[in-house]
Amino acid sequence: MEKAKAVFNEFIASKNLRMTPQRSLILDIFLRKKGHLTAEQLYDMVKRKDPSVGQATVYRMLKLLSESGIAREVDFGDGVLRYEHLYGREHHDHLICTRCNKEVEVVDEEIERLQERLAKRHGFVLTGHRMYLYGICKECRNNVGE
């Protein structure tokens, strides 16, 4: 939390950018919340603390957070980008229930390894990947009637 703030401050300094009350507020709120949240959701929370902050500033800040390694953009494929904590977290992929939209964070070291191998086999050096698994969770399978 404090560590993440320090990292962001360093990033800001290294790019000759400036720390402002707006950025500080947005960063605070972002770090406090966990999960995957959209720019709109974050904007709503920011507005509650300071209604004068514009949404463009939130969008701009999310870009900076991503660049600095504090946040990561997540695209579930529904037309809205979400952001999650990246700093201090392990890499993971997502398992999504298409019925109740539950999102489970998952990792499979074996899959990660095989992805590298697969890319290499085609002459590529992997720089990243996006993997989303879609399915029906146990709860949804039980509540078939409703």
Place this chain on the structure above:
Amino acid sequence: MEKAKAVFNEFIASKNLRMTPQRSLILDIFLRKKGHLTAEQLYDMVKRKDPSVGQATVYRMLKLLSESGIAREVDFGDGVLRYEHLYGREHHDHLICTRCNKEVEVVDEEIERLQERLAKRHGFVLTGHRMYLYGICKECRNNVGE
């Protein structure tokens, strides 16, 4: 090709929809082209054959093609949906060069298997997945200067 057309015709009939010259033309052109093409690209090709066709019809048709299992929506994450042949093709994922945008179609049975296992481990029954591997291809690694 003819088989695919028949499948689409059946789909149209089963839904009490109608086959029209526009749909037929769009289907023909789509089936003739391979690769991953956008609605805009398909629209351009259709226009060349019949300038009177509207782009809304192309978008509508792509929806139908996807529903009927003839086409599959592919989202490389650049803000534009692409469509590829699905009927008569094997499942595959994509390996994309972030420098030259080369797209390689890949499959790794082992990964597919592990995805199932991973989902099951979390109580999910997998219905699908999206996996995109991003990296730098061999050619791009050689042409570093240009």
Place this chain on the structure above:
DNA sequence: AAGTTTATGAAAATGATTATCATTTTAAGA
């Protein structure tokens, strides 16, 4: 052929994100 349903094309609407721009802040210097 008449009636009913579905399809079409043009144009407007949508919705998330980005760009613009006039104004305000910030960080350094003098």
Place this chain on the structure above:
DNA sequence: TCTTAAAATGATAATCATTTTCATAAACTT
């Protein structure tokens, strides 16, 4: 502290792919 150049902000307009709307034109049914 005053000055100034660079960067940030917020309101608003612009983008851009996709979807809707709606009046008109097919397509099927009887």
